[in-house]
Amino acid sequence: MSYSLKKALMALALITPVMSIAYADPMLSTGGYNQQLRTEEMMRMLDDNGDHKVTQAEFKKYYNALFDNLNKDTDDSLDAKEWVGTTKDNKISIATGGYSSELRNIKMMDAMDSDADHLVTRQEFIAYHEGIFKQMDTKGQGVVDAQDWLRKQTNN
Numbered sequence: 273m274s275y276s277l278k279k280a281l282m283a284l285a286l287i288t289p290v291m292s293i294a295y296a297d298p299m300l301s302t303g304g305y306n307q308q309l310r311t312e313e314m315m316r317m318l319d320d321n322g323d324h325k326v327t328q329a330e331f332k333k334y335y336n337a338l339f340d341n342l343n344k345d346t347d348d349s350l351d352a353k354e355w356v357g358t359t360k361d362n363k364i365s366i367a368t369g370g371y372s373s374e375l376r377n378i379k380m381m382d383a384m385d386s387d388a389d390h391l392v393t394r395q396e397f398i399a400y401h402e403g404i405f406k407q408m409d410t411k412g413q414g415v416v417d418a419q420d421w422l423r424k425q426t427n428n
Contacts, residue, residue, distance in 0.1 A: 273379075280347055290294070298339045303376075304374045305371075305374040305375060305377070305380055305387070307374075307382075308368065308370040308371040308373070308374045309371060309374075309404070309425070310408075310421060310422060310424075311368065311370075311371075311422075312418075312421075312422065313368050313420065314368055314371055315421045316421070317329060317334065317368075317397050318330055318334045319350075319367060320333070323416050324417065324418045325415050325416065325418070326415070326416045326421065327414060327415050328402075328405055328414040328415070330411070331401065331402075331405045332398065332401075332402070332405075335397065335398055335401045336394070336398065337366060338364065338366060338367065339394050341364055341365065342355065342364070343365060343394075344411070348393060348394050349391040349392065349393045350391065350392040350393075350397070351390065352378065352381065352390065352392055352401070354374055355376060355381045356375055356377065356378065364376075383400070384397055384400040385409070386399070387402075394415065408420055408421060410423075424427065
């Protein structure tokens with residue numbers, strides 16, 4: 273094998289893991305988060321008009337409100353202290369306890385911190401969740417019905 277080919281293969285071996293992280297599937301970030309989001313109770317919390325569907329607008333409205341709920345210092349970014357919360361305020365009032373617990377895991381913060389600056393901006397938070405919505409919207413119509421919401425995700 274030539275020296276230049278070996279060098280190219282070594283570079284590819286180093287880049288591939290980084291590329292897979294950059295394009296990681298948002299729904300696979302943590303199984304517990306996915307499981308806690310895809311409950312009937314959480315769907316009801318996002319479904320503003322009670323039609324058993326969550327539109328992209330309802331989804332975005334909820335996640336903006338959720339970000340505001342976490343953003344105690346109102347600076348439009350979440351640091352680790354805000355993310356994890358204190359023992360007295362670790363349950364988010366607009367989410368189930370299981371979802372709150374899974375969201376406030378530092379692994380989830382890291383998954384949303386796309387520039388790795390140890391802060392999650394509103395833009396990063398919303399973009400991450402828009403990726404989740406896009407995956408849940410299997411028909412590509414900007415709406416997730418109960419069947420798609422409650423569908424278990426597989427790696428297929």
